[in-house]
Amino acid sequence: MTSVLQAQALGKRYGKRWALSDCTIDIPAGHVVGLVGPNGAGKTTLLKLAGGQLQPTTGGITVLGERPGSTPAQLARVGFVAQDTPLYAALTVAEHLRLGARLNPRWDAALARERITQLGLDLAHRAGKLSGGQRAQLALTLGLAKRPELLITDEPVASLDPLARRDFLQGLTEAVITHELSVVLSSHLVSDLEKVSDYLIVLVDSRVRMAGKVDRLLATHHRLTGPRRDPDRLPTDQHVVFASHTDRQSTFVVRTEAPIHDPAWTVSRLSLEDLVLAYMEKPAENRRAAVEVQR
Amino acid sequence: MIWLTWRQFRGSAVMTAAVLAILTVVLALTGPDLASQYAAGIADCTPDNTCDQFFDRFFDGNQLPFLAVSLVVLALPALVGLFWGAPLITRELEAGTHLLVWNQSVTRGRWLAVKLGLTGLAAIAAACVCGLAVTWWSDPLDKSAFPDLAQMAPPVFGARGIVPMGYAAFAFVLGVAVGMLVRRTLPAMALTLAAFAAIQIAMPMLVRPHLMPPVTSTFEIGNVNGRGIHVQGQGGGPVYLSLRAAVPGNAGAWVLSSDLLDPSGRTIAGTGEEAPVPVSVTSGPCAPQEAGPHGLDACWAEINRLGYRQQATYQPLDRFWPFQWIETGIYALLTLGLTWLSFWWVRRRLS
Numbered sequence: 001m002t003s004v005l006q007a008q009a010l011g012k013r014y015g016k017r018w019a020l021s022d023c024t025i026d027i028p029a030g031h032v033v034g035l036v037g038p039n040g041a042g043k044t045t046l047l048k049l050a051g052g053q054l055q056p057t058t059g060g061i062t063v064l065g066e067r068p069g070s071t072p073a074q075l076a077r078v079g080f081v082a083q084d085t086p087l088y089a090a091l092t093v094a095e096h097l098r099l100g101a102r103l104n105p106r107w108d109a110a111l112a113r114e115r116i117t118q119l120g121l122d123l124a125h126r127a128g129k130l131s132g133g134q135r136a137q138l139a140l141t142l143g144l145a146k147r148p149e150l151l152i153t154d155e156p157v158a159s160l161d162p163l164a165r166r167d168f169l170q171g172l173t174e175a176v177i178t179h180e181l182s183v184v185l186s187s188h189l190v191s192d193l194e195k196v197s198d199y200l201i202v203l204v205d206s207r208v209r210m211a212g213k214v215d216r217l218l219a220t221h222h223r224l225t226g227p228r229r230d231p232d233r234l235p236t237d238q239h240v241v242f243a244s245h246t247d248r249q250s251t252f253v254v255r256t257e258a259p260i261h262d263p264a265w266t267v268s269r270l271s272l273e274d275l276v277l278a279y280m281e282k283p284a285e286n287r288r289a290a291v292e293v294q295r
Numbered sequence: 296m297i298w299l300t301w302r303q304f305r306g307s308a309v310m311t312a313a314v315l316a317i318l319t320v321v322l323a324l325t326g327p328d329l330a331s332q333y334a335a336g337i338a339d340c341t342p343d344n345t346c347d348q349f350f351d352r353f354f355d356g357n358q359l360p361f362l363a364v365s366l367v368v369l370a371l372p373a374l375v376g377l378f379w380g381a382p383l384i385t386r387e388l389e390a391g392t393h394l395l396v397w398n399q400s401v402t403r404g405r406w407l408a409v410k411l412g413l414t415g416l417a418a419i420a421a422a423c424v425c426g427l428a429v430t431w432w433s434d435p436l437d438k439s440a441f442p443d444l445a446q447m448a449p450p451v452f453g454a455r456g457i458v459p460m461g462y463a464a465f466a467f468v469l470g471v472a473v474g475m476l477v478r479r480t481l482p483a484m485a486l487t488l489a490a491f492a493a494i495q496i497a498m499p500m501l502v503r504p505h506l507m508p509p510v511t512s513t514f515e516i517g518n519v520n521g522r523g524i525h526v527q528g529q530g531g532g533p534v535y536l537s538l539r540a541a542v543p544g545n546a547g548a549w550v551l552s553s554d555l556l557d558p559s560g561r562t563i564a565g566t567g568e569e570a571p572v573p574v575s576v577t578s579g580p581c582a583p584q585e586a587g588p589h590g591l592d593a594c595w596a597e598i599n600r601l602g603y604r605q606q607a608t609y610q611p612l613d614r615f616w617p618f619q620w621i622e623t624g625i626y627a628l629l630t631l632g633l634t635w636l637s638f639w640w641v642r643r644r645l646s
Binding site: 051052053055069070071072073075076078079080082083084086087088089090091095098099100102103104105106139142143146 | 302644
């Protein structure tokens with residue numbers, strides 16, 4: 001499987017504070033990858049490093065096999081919609097499209113115009129006067145009309161209302177289907193990612209806690225509820241992700257390839273949100289290491 | 296990238312061009328008149344040797360516009376650094392638009408090169424037009440200015456010739472570099488102004504006097520370099536003599552020091568000080584009733600006869616253009632250094 005983004009022991013330090021440390025990650029091509037994690041997990045830093053806006057302090061990162069931001073050709077292959085979707089407030093919508101056309105060799109003017117028409121944006125409007133949703137859509141249009149092989153977007157919908165959020169994600173999904181591009185999308189809200197992602201990475205404290213295809217993750221994770229039991233007494237092919245106990249009862253989230261036959265357990269499926277939350281919990285004391293699902 | 300840079304810059308560029316155009320037109324309309332007044336005045340005063348009086352009259356009458364246009368040339372580089380340089384990058388950083396533009400298919404090195412190049416050239420061009428127009432216009436006034444405003448003296452030298460271009464280029468890049476380091480527009484503007492003002496003051500105080508070894512020479516005292524004599528205290532006190540910061544026969548020179556030597560060659564008064572001389576103001580050549588049409592001429596002759604002299608250290612006016620080139624070169628080097636720093640910073644550190 002080819003990778004769109006590979007990082008080895010990647011670290012970025014601001015002064016004395018490490019925003020990202022010892023991050024090793026491999027994001028496969030051909031997916032809409034959701035990058036989820038609590039605030040401060042290093043998502044934005046990782047994506048900025050991938051966009052070439054930051055230089056790593058330690059380790060290395062390659063995007064589409066090249067150092068990010070190294071050459072105009074590499075930049076042309078990666079689209080980036082930054083957090084809060086910045087635009088030039090004084091420039092009109094039409095001028096933004098012209099900016100894209102001037103600065104990108106592979107600019108797809110027809111695609112840009114079509115999207116703007118679809119969105120009902122007035123070409124003569126200044127970007128500063130657009131609504132948050134419209135700004136995000138215009139920024140996405142710039143990112144898409146560049147015709148990148150990989151589109152990176154960092155919390156693009158964080159500041160949008162639910163309707164604008166839905167429209168944005170819908171636009172993104174359509175573009176992915178039409179143009180066959182890989183996408184890396186970060187959010188701290190699983191519900192946003194659930195709608196568009198088919199691959200999920202959970203980043204906690206700069207570490208990849210979980211990575212895998214969404215359908216496979218859902219198929220291999222189970223919630224077990226039953227009489228209190230020590231996690232060590234679970235079968236060895238069941239990796240405990242999360243455990244909680246009351247006096248009489250134990251609840252485990254386990255990952256396993258095999259079916260669960262033990263009649264003592266009530267087995268239920270997990271929603272993606274529950275699954276992500278289980279991985280974002282601080283590691284339980286007597287939990288067996290369950291770090292990464294093999295693809 | 297050129298289109299985008301021009302699109303962002305065109306508002307202030309057009310405004311500056313309009314202001315400069317008005318200034319240039321006003322100078323072009325009034326300049327020839329000023330030059331003919333000067334020529335007529337010289338033609339009148341040469342036969343009866345009263346040109347010193349003409350210079351004073353002529354310069355006095357036009358001092359206000361002279362100071363105003365000189366101030367414009369002095370202020371222009373600072374304004375360029377403040378309003379073009381400092382916000383060039385900070386405006387993008389504050390709005391986050393650097394992230395938009397850095398993710399088009401343009402490396403940030405090229406992004407900075409175009410921004411710096413286009414705006415920097417405009418800054419140099421503005422300073423060039425403004426500086427040369429004012430130099431041309433004020434030529435007759437420079438020839439008749441008071442010693443304090445001599446063409447080589449600090450306030451005027453920096454507002455003439457080609458140095459304004461060097462100042463403008465430097466102030467612009469200084470603003471850009473400070474903006475990159477500070478990242479906020481207002482603090483960057485304040486810091487740019489403070490740093491530029493400090494350098495503009497330090498340059499004539501510490502560096503410019505030594506660009507070439509100054510000339511030191513001894514002069515007889517006369518109307519050009521003698522300020523006057525006066526009596527200290529009520530009647531019969533000693534008579535004090537003070538000198539001006541000017542040297543005879545060197546109009547336009549920048550006088551660094553002007554000392555009074557006694558007959559034995561000892562310095563008895565430094566620049567701006569006064570010292571007693573053994574002349575009488577009640578009788579003899581220095582008595583007020585002796586002052587004829589040529590003022591203190593007889594008194595100066597008496598003081599010179601007693602052996603008092605002026606010893607002056609100065610940069611003569613014929614060094615004007617060498618100094619202009621050297622100083623422009625210094626600022627060009629500083630500009631290149633800051634440009635290099637800016638590129639290094641934008642590639643390595645800025646995010």
